[in-house]
Amino acid sequence: MNFKSLKIFSMMSCSHDFAFPRSAPDGSYSQVCRLCGAEYEYDWQEMRRKKRIVDRVVKQEI
Numbered sequence: 001m002n003f004k005s006l007k008i009f010s011m012m013s014c015s016h017d018f019a020f021p022r023s024a025p026d027g028s029y030s031q032v033c034r035l036c037g038a039e040y041e042y043d044w045q046e047m048r049r050k051k052r053i054v055d056r057v058v059k060q061e062i
């Protein structure tokens with residue numbers, strides 16, 4: 001098992017330990033898992049996470 005497949009496996013099985021939501025230059029918020037690096041949209045008004053942001057991560061990985 002190489003590093004890349006190991007990382008994908010950890011992303012799938014990760015229980016997620018999210019850091020404090022951070023603001024993006026466009027005014028939106030996102031929250032990143034400190035364990036696997038998964039990034040999710042964060043709705044500051046509703047105080048909850050939204051859908052996962054995948055395109056940014058995929059471009060870096062492949």
Ligand SMILES: [Zn+2]
Nearest residue numbers: 014016033036
């Ligand atoms: Zn995670």
